[in-house]
Amino acid sequence: MRVHLLAPDREFDGGATTGPFDAALIRDLELESTLSVMGGGDDHVQTVARSVLLADPPPPATVRYRQAIFADCLARAPAVAELRALALGALGDEREVWGFGESPESVLYRGTKLLALLLPRLRRLRELAVTQGAAFRSEGFQRLFSGVATDLDETYFRSVEDLLRQLRFPRGTLLALRLGAGNRGSEYSLRRPPEERRRWLRLPFVGRRSPFSFELGERDEAGRRALSELRDHGVASSAQALRQSTARLHAFFTQLRDELDFYLGGANLHARLVGAGLPVCVPEPLDPSPFGLSAQGLYDLSLALGGRTTVVPNDLDVASRPLVVITGANQGGKSTFLRSVGLAVLLAQAGLSVPARRFSTSVPRGVFTHFRREEDATMTSGKFEEELDRMRAIAGHLRPGSLLLANESFASTNEREGSEIAETVLRAFLDGGVRVVLVTHFFDLADRLRRIEPERALFLRAERSPEGHRTFRIVPGEPLPTGFGFDLYRQVFGPAESGASLTA
Amino acid sequence: MTARVDTSRPQPSDLEPRGSAPRGSTVAASDGPGRGDRDRTIEAASLLGPAPYTPPPTADATVLTDLNLDQAFRTITTGREEYDLLGIFSAPLLRARDVQYRQAVFRDLERPEVRASADGFAAALRTMRAARDRSTKMRNEFQRARWFLEAADQYCRAIRELSDALDRISPASDGFRSTATFLRGYRSSPAYRQLESETRQLVDELSRVRYGLLIQGDRITVRPFADDPDLGREIDGAFRRFRDEPIPDKGYRFPDHPEMNHVEESIQERVALLFPREFARLREYPSRHPEFVDPGVARLDREIQFFLAYLDAVAKLRGDGRICSYPEILDGTIEVSARATFDLALALQFSKRAMPIVPNDVQLSATERILVVTGPNNGGKTTFARMFGQLHHLAALGGPVPGESVRLALCDRVYTHFERGEAVADLRGKLLDELVRLRAILDRATPRSVLVLNETFGSATVQDGLHLGEEILRRVIDRGARCVYVTFLDELSTLAPSVVSVVSTVRPDDPAVRTYRLIRQPADGRAYAFALARKHGLTYEALRERFGS
Structure with missing residues (x-):
């Protein structure tokens, strides 16, 4: 009986570890606004969504496994909601038996009380599995429900009820010990007293006159303390087992809640986009090689969620080329496009809907961002050194199949130097099997890549209308020798006489 | 009284490494006249120098201070104060062949298997001393005897394991080779053999003693052990299906006050009724083996610590690159x-x-x-x-x-x-x-x-x-x-x-x-x-x- 809703073979580990580049990824892709929509006001849902989106990407088969579960969640929302409510209720029961004391006796007392509360929940879980399970189509839900139905049968419930009875010690506490160090007791264990009285109550081990029996004096307070210590010793192993058992139950329900919360987050985002009349699709996860990344009507989530009325959708097809170079006008939508690619890949590999009409991608082995940071320049290390340092750190984590989104990398030095370094770095990455989507305004760099990487590189350009206006569309096109900064100048300052000579 | 060899004459200070500080003279004494050939075979060797070993003169305290060696040696011997090692660190050897003798011992101890057996020897003797100290503090006769037995058991373990290990791994140094010879001789002495066999047997018998306790209100009954089902296991079995992976649990640690309270004593009295033979032998044990630590062994214990302390410091330095x-x-x-x-x-x-x-x-x-x-x-x-x-x-x-x-x-x-x-x-x-x-x-x-x-x-x-x-x-x-x-x-x-x-x-x-x-x-x-x-x-x-x- 396992909650394996995020992967067929393992549980979601809570995403406890934060990667060294998570913060950069969140900032560069403006992930927070997406996460906030996924959370829908529930911090826990948002946290889980963040963990899963940033976790190591699963293999394509697991992506499909999740997609099926996600479809179940969308189609059978009420049943899923009850399952989640059940988990939340069980986790809430612990607060009911809150109490002081970690002594074995008090742990035993609270543990049995908590179990008594959880038993009806487990019965309800079984009922849900039996009555609703058949409606679920996905492998993940089917396995969960059949596991519950098998493991939590009537025999099981009867044996747990009997255990709870035993732990109230109706016939005294029976311990087994071994003579230990210094002749003191050791290897204490709590035993189930035998049913038939004769076997263990035979002489001479019984009665007030027995030499093997003694009773504490009326006023023997020290003796009573000693006896309670002895009992604590005796029940410790059982108390520990009980504590572990309630922890197991806690882990089970936590797992159930966490994994359902992830899909709830996905459903929240899905509902918001559909509600806004925006297209969403189930992406197609592709094998890592050859590199596939293609989209129709891909749009940027953070712009769309920000309420922009006109979000320009773009198309893309890398057709196996591992390097995408995007050049073109400043403010022409290059960064937005890069971000939309990154977000779509993250959502796709997580198994959720993607903001596009159609989307397919190789599931990368990690998504990394290397964006220029104006604000990061410190006094101690120059901007350029900082960039180099950051790239070196990223390079240490890249593997074949990783996806690097680079935005104006090495642009904080002069064009010649920056281009030369960038070219070297990019070639090393490509040769190592890394996929790169690069935004650059360095003509020198783009042109070098055009000449030396005609097979491996795809060139896109921020489109400019014949009148010189930005369309915010990213279309195939080779790099042009200048940026379009003068366009902006003209937009701000009006037509200038010398404009012609500058853009020539 | 059992037959005893001279070297294990009763002398309380021999139990403590501290008491055995500059023991060069003691060894020299064992070479002296009035000793039979039988005693020679179990004469202790020294790891510090070729026999007969006499410690070299100690360097001036001001010199050690000026060179900051006093603080270095204090650091190196931290945690080993009970062995009183500073004297050895303060006394540099004067002859090349003496240095080479020690270097060979050091090199042996850098071999993991030699090191492990030296560590085991020292640990067992430390446990031995702790058990013996405990024994003297116990009020209850059975407890006193049991800790004394434990001390002797640890002592025998220390001897047996070091001796076996040295015979097995054949050390290269003269120091350890003569130590191996000494230990072999000591182990074959009648007194030691009797100590070991009696100790082993009694320890085994006592470790097999199990019993049951039934607590009903204020009444406690001691019963023969019966393997009734363990409720802890049953609980564990019932809930593993929710998560098989181990759940981290700090478990329970009870304060270790070695002395029994009167309830435990009353229980022990009744357990003794269940196992009369074992408890009778335990009661007699201390008087049969009043002193069991050989002075040569005590000295070996201290000398080994000098080498280990030094090598631990070297390991730390090497760990720092x-x-x-x-x-x-x-x-x-x-x-x-x-x-x-x-x-x-x-x-x-x-x-x-x-x-x-x-x-x-x-x-x-x-x-x-x-x-x-x-x-x-x-x-x-x-x-x-x-x-x-x-x-x-x-x-x-x-x-x-x-x-x-x-x-x-x-x-x-x-x-x-x-x-x-x-x-x-x-x-x-x-x-x-x-x-x-x-x-x-x-x-x-x-x-x-x-x-x-x-x-x-x-x-x-x-x-x-x-x-x-x-x-x-x-x-x-x-x-x-x-x-x-x-x-x-x-x-x-x-x-x-x-x-x-x-x-x-x-x-x-x-x-x-x-x-x-x-x-x-x-x-x-x-x-x-x-x-x-x-x-x-x-x-x-x-x-x-x-x-x-």
């Missing part, structure tokens, strides 16, 4: 050479990350005797001087020393002269005091001595200082002793062919930064100025470029 190696001890010619050696005290005090310590080379050829150290302040001159003295002391302890490719001849004594903070009030008195102390050193030094002199002559004029320095140094040269001489006066570095100049250096591109690297090169007070000039672009070449031609 520093190099330690066995010095080659020269017999005949007097030379000193070491690559990448460093100050032991500093290295022990600071891990590599906390403070990088720059290693330095030391070199004195057969015709050279004196290193005159000059250079900018705070550049590591004094550290270099200390290091030179340390190297000679440490090499004579027999263990690995800081650095690699270390070769040196042993010295008869290390003398040090450092500025004394305390003492005399007026300047004249201060200078006088300094000269008096130097005089005392020069009077006693021989060609086999090592001198570490940090002259200050702080109260003298430069002219006086130069004169005094030259006088002192000439005497050192005449004496023929090895010496490292720290001074501010460049002139002293060219006084004689046997004098070598060593200079502390700065970073060429930033003269404000000391490299703590000391190199053999002519003393040149202007090197520092040149470096500063270069940093600010004021060298000849830079000026030419700037102005063009």
Whole structure:
């Protein structure tokens, strides 16, 4: 009986570890606004969504496994909601038996009380599995429900009820010990007293006159303390087992809640986009090689969620080329496009809907961002050194199949130097099997890549209308020798006489 | 009374390593007349030197303080105070073959299997002592006997395991080989054999004693053990289906007060009724084996700790990426050479990350005797001087020393002269005091001595200082002793062919930064100025470029 809703073979580990580049990824892709929509006001849902989106990407088969579960969640929302409510209720029961004391006796007392509360929940879980399970189509839900139905049968419930009875010690506490160090007791264990009285109550081990029996004096307070210590010793192993058992139950329900919360987050985002009349699709996860990344009507989530009325959708097809170079006008939508690619890949590999009409991608082995940071320049290390340092750190984590989104990398030095370094770095990455989507305004760099990487590189350009206006569309096109900064100048300052000579 | 061998005569202090501190004489005594041949076979060997081992004289406390070795040795022996090891660390060996004897023991102990058995031996004896101490503190007769039995059991385990291990792994050193012989002899003595068999048997019997307790209100009943189902296991089995992976649980730890309370005593009384034979034998045990620790074993325990303490310190240094190696001890010619050696005290005090310590080379050829150290302040001159003295002391302890490719001849004594903070009030008195102390050193030094002199002559004029320095140094040269001489006066570095100049250096591109690297090169007070000039672009070449031609 396992909650394996995020992967067929393992549980979601809570995403406890934060990667060294998570913060950069969140900032560069403006992930927070997406996460906030996924959370829908529930911090826990948002946290889980963040963990899963940033976790190591699963293999394509697991992506499909999740997609099926996600479809179940969308189609059978009420049943899923009850399952989640059940988990939340069980986790809430612990607060009911809150109490002081970690002594074995008090742990035993609270543990049995908590179990008594959880038993009806487990019965309800079984009922849900039996009555609703058949409606679920996905492998993940089917396995969960059949596991519950098998493991939590009537025999099981009867044996747990009997255990709870035993732990109230109706016939005294029976311990087994071994003579230990210094002749003191050791290897204490709590035993189930035998049913038939004769076997263990035979002489001479019984009665007030027995030499093997003694009773504490009326006023023997020290003796009573000693006896309670002895009992604590005796029940410790059982108390520990009980504590572990309630922890197991806690882990089970936590797992159930966490994994359902992830899909709830996905459903929240899905509902918001559909509600806004925006297209969403189930992406197609592709094998890592050859590199596939293609989209129709891909749009940027953070712009769309920000309420922009006109979000320009773009198309893309890398057709196996591992390097995408995007050049073109400043403010022409290059960064937005890069971000939309990154977000779509993250959502796709997580198994959720993607903001596009159609989307397919190789599931990368990690998504990394290397964006220029104006604000990061410190006094101690120059901007350029900082960039180099950051790239070196990223390079240490890249593997074949990783996806690097680079935005104006090495642009904080002069064009010649920056281009030369960038070219070297990019070639090393490509040769190592890394996929790169690069935004650059360095003509020198783009042109070098055009000449030396005609097979491996795809060139896109921020489109400019014949009148010189930005369309915010990213279309195939080779790099042009200048940026379009003068366009902006003209937009701000009006037509200038010398404009012609500058853009020539 | 059982038959006993002489060496295990009852003597309470023999149980404590502390009581066995300088036990050279005890061994010598066992060689003396009046001993039968049978006793000879179990005579204890020493790991510290070839038999009969007599400890060498101890170095002056002030010398150890000046070299910062006192603090280093305190650090090294921390946690082993009960063995009283500082005496061994303070006494450098005088003969090359004695050093080689110890080096062989050290090398054996660097083999993991030898090390493991030495550690096991020490741990078992520590447990033995703790159990014995406990025994004496117990009020209850059975408990007293049980802890005493435990002590004897640990003792036998220590002997058995070390002896077996040494026989199995065949150590290379004479020290461990004779220890193995000693242990074999001791184990075959009738007294020990009886101790071991009785102990083993009783321990086994008692460990098989199990019983049940039924608690009903205030009534407790002791019952024979019956393997009724374990409720803890049943609970565990019932809930594993929710998560099979282990759940971290701190478990329960109960305060360990070894003494029974009266409820436990009442229980024990009744358990004794269930197992009358076992408890009767336990009651008799202590009087059958009142004293069981052999003095030779106690001494071995202490000696091993010297080696282990030393090697643990070396391991820490190596863990910090520093190099330690066995010095080659020269017999005949007097030379000193070491690559990448460093100050032991500093290295022990600071891990590599906390403070990088720059290693330095030391070199004195057969015709050279004196290193005159000059250079900018705070550049590591004094550290270099200390290091030179340390190297000679440490090499004579027999263990690995800081650095690699270390070769040196042993010295008869290390003398040090450092500025004394305390003492005399007026300047004249201060200078006088300094000269008096130097005089005392020069009077006693021989060609086999090592001198570490940090002259200050702080109260003298430069002219006086130069004169005094030259006088002192000439005497050192005449004496023929090895010496490292720290001074501010460049002139002293060219006084004689046997004098070598060593200079502390700065970073060429930033003269404000000391490299703590000391190199053999002519003393040149202007090197520092040149470096500063270069940093600010004021060298000849830079000026030419700037102005063009």
